[in-house]
Amino acid sequence: MEFYDVRKVESSSLLLNLENGKIEKPRYEHSYEKGFRVLKNGFWGVFSGNVSDDEGIERAKANAVGKGEAEIVEAGEGGRYIMKVKKSPADVAVDEKVELMREIEKELKASYVVSTRIVYMENVRRLSYADCFGTEAYYEVTRSGMIVQAVGKDEVMQFYSRRMLKPAGYEIFDDGAFEMASDVRVRLGELLKARLPPSGEMNVVVNPSLCGVFVHEAFGHAVEADHVLQGATILAGRIGEKVASSDVCIYDDPTLMEFGFYPFDDEGVKAERKKIVEEGILKSYLHSRETAAKLGGLPGNARAQGVAEPIVRMSNTYMGEGDYTLDELIEEAENGIFLAGSRGGETNPASGYFQFNAQYGYIIRDGELAEPVRDVSLSGHTLSILQNIKLGNVIEFDPGFCGKAGQLVPVADGGPYALVSAKVGGAT
Amino acid sequence: MIDGKIDSKCDAWEVFHRRSEKKSVLVERGRIKSVAGEIEQGYAVRVIVKGRIGFAFSQNLEEAFERAIKIARISGEELSDFPEGGWTDVKGIYNRGFEDITGEWLKESASRLILPCTDMNVNAASGSVEVERSTTSIKNSSGFEMEKKETSCVAFLEAVCDGSSAYEYVQSRNFNVDFDSVGAKAAQLALQSRNPLKLEKTCSVVLSPLALNQLLSYTLYQALSAESLLKGRSPLKPGDFLGEITIFDDATLDSGLNSMPFDDEGCKSTRKEVIHKGELKTFISDYRSSLLLKIEAGNSHRDELTSYPSITPTNMVIEYERSSDIENNSLVVHSVIGAHTANPVSGDFSVECMNAFYNGMPAKAMLYGNIYSALKKIECLGKKTKQVDFTVSPPVRFGEGAMHIV
Incomplete structure (x- = not known):
């Protein structure tokens, strides 16, 4: 046996839904799980289940039934991290949480709002990691947040939502929660009056949220080194090559206190910022300990939902800022479309094609914002877009959950306003 | 425990328990990379207290009850009782053969996913075969107490060829998954999709x-x-x-x-x-x-x-x-x-x-x-x-x- 490791994850969560004035599906979860991996003859045997460590390792070893080429680098020193929050959610009475949700819900009231939903979440994840090289890591991280959503009805039905999710305690709600809800109400009113979008190839100014989704979906997944090993990314074998305009820098930084924060990854490697693209040159992929051994590079991006097998994931991924103000970008676009907010996206790293959907937009006419549009999506080819991009001068992050191989992990995506040329489509 | 202590703290209750056992094999770039096993079980409890529903999950039944009862107090989701329920005979959702699946069987299945790609000179970039068998039991205070057993098998393969990518997947309750066809379909689609206009x-x-x-x-x-x-x-x-x-x-x-x-x-x-x-x-x-x-x-x-x-x-x-x-x-x-x-x-x-x-x-x-x-x-x-x-x-x-x- 070349290698084994043991992970123990304890997770406690509280989820509350305030739907149309009623708390529905209030839910408390507490789980404790163990995961075991064994590397033998270059082949992985894996097991998860609540058994003794010895039995877990034996069961994983029994699954290592083949021969392969996998190898692994050491994790480093490991360590211990316990997040200190200003206001522990556990110390706040559940009635206070419900009261806050009810107050925020009031901000959503309007004649056109037919349905509202506010989701409150808190979670504490405790990870213990140990491997046969003597690495030991432990962390305790608290995450808190809220999602605010409303459905409006006029001649059409529309919905709009915003979320605040952070590695933080209850103090996250001290600032911005009410503003978020009033923004949802106002924006929904605009959406109900918005027109259908144009379609075709055009100049597009995206806001930081949408720029972040592009960076995550279209580029970030393509630099995950497991995709490189699979031969399933357009960026395989292109380290050192120019893959984007010289203005483009892209980073992944799990040490930022955004939703994708972690102090150690799920292989016990201390988190650090990774420079993926610098001045348009592809500098590195994102690595697990296995992909780092095979391709060279720094591990630290192996993450797992619960005790599922750790795979290469992003954390807080963002594009660096440029020099343009938003007004300048709109003026540069001259005629086209301004798109903002994200309803999610998807990419195929092997082909480089991506698709994502904006929450709202405006026509750009003669260098100025004109009438609003709704249900707009954007698609294109990652590398073509990045060859010709102009970047704004302020970065913002948007939190979310990223799905890959059936596992969800918390992430944040960020970037500045940006001007690109892309294919736009929308409702009928 | 359910019938005595709990009955006095809530008006109605429901215990959902599932034990599932999964086995899977992963494919990476035409090679079999790993075999994994997973056993998962726990209790999801719902209670009704003064007409309001509370929910909690834990691997400890007592904790699940305590938390569900506690959270029901703030719930606005109203219900007077859990369903008396019922049973419909359904064929073909459990196959006993799943109890004997080995790592070797999984490896053989994965090889059959890969082979058509090798024959067509297409990269079997990533794939998996996953089998699961589960036993779910539900018991509630309305007198429902039943158990259902289920099996499933899922085969997935993504094939990549000259910048073109395609995937195929097939699911079944039984062993009748044609792994060769899944591999062949993904490979053919990847080949045929090159240079789209x-x-x-x-x-x-x-x-x-x-x-x-x-x-x-x-x-x-x-x-x-x-x-x-x-x-x-x-x-x-x-x-x-x-x-x-x-x-x-x-x-x-x-x-x-x-x-x-x-x-x-x-x-x-x-x-x-x-x-x-x-x-x-x-x-x-x-x-x-x-x-x-x-x-x-x-x-x-x-x-x-x-x-x-x-x-x-x-x-x-x-x-x-x-x-x-x-x-x-x-x-x-x-x-x-x-x-x-x-x-x-x-x-x-x-x-x-x-x-x-x-x-x-x-x-x-x-x-x-x-x-x-x-x-x-x-x-x-x-x-x-x-x-x-x-x-x-x-x-x-x-x-x-x-x-x-x-």
Whole structure:
């Protein structure tokens, strides 16, 4: 046996839904799980289940039934991290949480709002990691947040939502929660009056949220080194090559206190910022300990939902800022479309094609914002877009959950306003 | 423990327990990389205290009860009792052979996924075979106490060739997955999809069962939920017309991927005609919504052991009067990306096609439109029915103009 490791994850969560004035599906979860991996003859045997460590390792070893080429680098020193929050959610009475949700819900009231939903979440994840090289890591991280959503009805039905999710305690709600809800109400009113979008190839100014989704979906997944090993990314074998305009820098930084924060990854490697693209040159992929051994590079991006097998994931991924103000970008676009907010996206790293959907937009006419549009999506080819991009001068992050191989992990995506040329489509 | 101490603290209770055992094998770039096993179990408890429902999950039953009772106090979700439930005999959802599956069998299955790719000189980039057997038991204070056993097998392969990518996956309750065909289909699609040209015309669109399921899961199926109707989030109401299509939600289908004797809160499984020749007849519902709308229950599902039960389709069987060979002069779409970004409230969607063809030639296109308008423009169905997740259907041809092509 070349290698084994043991992970123990304890997770406690509280989820509350305030739907149309009623708390529905209030839910408390507490789980404790163990995961075991064994590397033998270059082949992985894996097991998860609540058994003794010895039995877990034996069961994983029994699954290592083949021969392969996998190898692994050491994790480093490991360590211990316990997040200190200003206001522990556990110390706040559940009635206070419900009261806050009810107050925020009031901000959503309007004649056109037919349905509202506010989701409150808190979670504490405790990870213990140990491997046969003597690495030991432990962390305790608290995450808190809220999602605010409303459905409006006029001649059409529309919905709009915003979320605040952070590695933080209850103090996250001290600032911005009410503003978020009033923004949802106002924006929904605009959406109900918005027109259908144009379609075709055009100049597009995206806001930081949408720029972040592009960076995550279209580029970030393509630099995950497991995709490189699979031969399933357009960026395989292109380290050192120019893959984007010289203005483009892209980073992944799990040490930022955004939703994708972690102090150690799920292989016990201390988190650090990774420079993926610098001045348009592809500098590195994102690595697990296995992909780092095979391709060279720094591990630290192996993450797992619960005790599922750790795979290469992003954390807080963002594009660096440029020099343009938003007004300048709109003026540069001259005629086209301004798109903002994200309803999610998807990419195929092997082909480089991506698709994502904006929450709202405006026509750009003669260098100025004109009438609003709704249900707009954007698609294109990652590398073509990045060859010709102009970047704004302020970065913002948007939190979310990223799905890959059936596992969800918390992430944040960020970037500045940006001007690109892309294919736009929308409702009928 | 349940009958004594707990009874005095709540008016009604429900214990959901599932023990599932999974085994899987992973493929990476034409090689078998790992074999994994997983055993998961725990208790999801719901209680009713003064007419309000509380929910908690824990691996410790006592903790789950305590937490559920505590949280019920702030709940606004009202119910007087849990269902008395029932059982429907359903065939073909458990195969005893799954108890004996070994790592060697998994490796052999994965080899069969890879082999067609090797033969066609295509990269079997990533793939998996996963088998699962589970035993679910539900017991509640209304006297329901039953257990259901289920098995499933899923094979997936993504093939990559000269910058072109395609995937295929097949699910079954049994061992009848043709692993060679899954590998061959992915490899052929990747080969055939190389160098696609932009489609510069308007034409009819044929969605494969896979693409159809992707699109309907994020639009129509959500709108058909009784909860969406009750909360003003569905654009549909009984009596609405959606063309001439017929859709059954059939939880009793032999060997159906989502067939079961009872749903995840104990309500007996049924076969419901949701849409009859275009007319919306009913909504899919859980127990609580079924009481409010006076419709059948049976669609309560827990995605994961820790999940709160929610309304989910079972096997959505799609029927239409006309069937024929449907692919000529149409954009034939195997799968799409971005379906989850559709607007479930309005039905508007826009997706990028993956592995699309026009008269046999690879084509690239973005499709956009409104699913409710598009359903009214279905021209015909193909002949070979396949189940993908919720959807049981042949390929479906939407007439020219039903979906816009960019």
